[in-house]
Amino acid sequence: MVVVLLGPPGVGKGTQAARLTADIVAEHVSTGDLLRAARRDGTTLGKEAQDFMDAGEYVPDDLILAMVREHFSGISADAHVLLDGFPRTTAQAIGLDTSLESIERQVDVVVVFEAPQEILVRRLSGRRNCPDCGAIYNTCSSPPATEGVCDRCSGALVHRSDDEPSTVRRRLELYQEQTAPLVSFYEQHGARLERVQADQPVDDVYRDFASAVGVAR
Numbered sequence: 001m002v003v004v005l006l007g008p009p010g011v012g013k014g015t016q017a018a019r020l021t022a023d024i025v026a027e028h029v030s031t032g033d034l035l036r037a038a039r040r041d042g043t044t045l046g047k048e049a050q051d052f053m054d055a056g057e058y059v060p061d062d063l064i065l066a067m068v069r070e071h072f073s074g075i076s077a078d079a080h081v082l083l084d085g086f087p088r089t090t091a092q093a094i095g096l097d098t099s100l101e102s103i104e105r106q107v108d109v110v111v112v113f114e115a116p117q118e119i120l121v122r123r124l125s126g127r128r129n130c131p132d133c134g135a136i137y138n139t140c141s142s143p144p145a146t147e148g149v150c151d152r153c154s155g156a157l158v159h160r161s162d163d164e165p166s167t168v169r170r171r172l173e174l175y176q177e178q179t180a181p182l183v184s185f186y187e188q189h190g191a192r193l194e195r196v197q198a199d200q201p202v203d204d205v206y207r208d209f210a211s212a213v214g215v216a217r
């Protein structure tokens, strides 16, 4: 099964993908996480992506497609794959289809997570991430047991620099301009599309998400 998770910044794609990955054996492919890892490792890609990410802009399609193709080459051809934050543009969606066709696979379901903008802004201002193990927290809805410390690996939690309000505004605009049109793209291409109301508690969103992708819990 190949699942695309679509939805604006802060809607909970990463939180829900991590939950599903814990319940089924699946590859969670987050292009945001791959880019942040490339930045931490100081790779050429990381350096090229840095200014775009800090400004809340999209990293160019050719860099993203090359990164994803390379990552896919290390994934078993029959693995369940959860695509989080990719594709984000029509060019990326077409590139994804081409890559999947070459291994006789396709996008099986597109899940669109939806929540009002004021909730997204609030969630992002309270988000804390663990750069070491990838765990996601929120100072309001899911704080760690000890402030600033990851429950899972004791790493130091960070507030992502692109979660500053002015950058968040740009990321939300860009989502509407470039990524929201992918809903029509997938509708026109006959993909199974499921909408999940994401302004509910995490467990309730997960119940609806698991049901949308047909995973029994």
Ligand code: AP5
Binding pocket: 007, 008, 009, 010, 011, 012, 013, 014, 015, 016, 030, 031, 032, 033, 035, 052, 053, 054, 056, 057, 058, 059, 060, 064, 084, 085, 086, 087, 088, 092, 123, 124, 126, 127, 128, 136, 137, 138, 139, 141, 142, 162, 171, 198, 199, 200, 201, 202, 203, 205
């Ligand atoms: P990326 O890291 O992918 O960011 P994003 O898509 O903007 O999504 P977020 O990670 O901000 O949010 P999320 O939906 O995963 O929410 P989360 O689960 O964390 O990309 C970062 C940057 O990289 C981009 O801006 C771009 O520059 C570049 N990039 C990445 N991919 C690219 C691509 N394909 N093309 C071009 N450029 C690319 O949850 C948010 C918060 O809410 C957390 O604190 C969480 O605890 C909390 N929360 C979650 N669910 C709930 C709930 N139900 N109730 C209460 N709180 C909740």
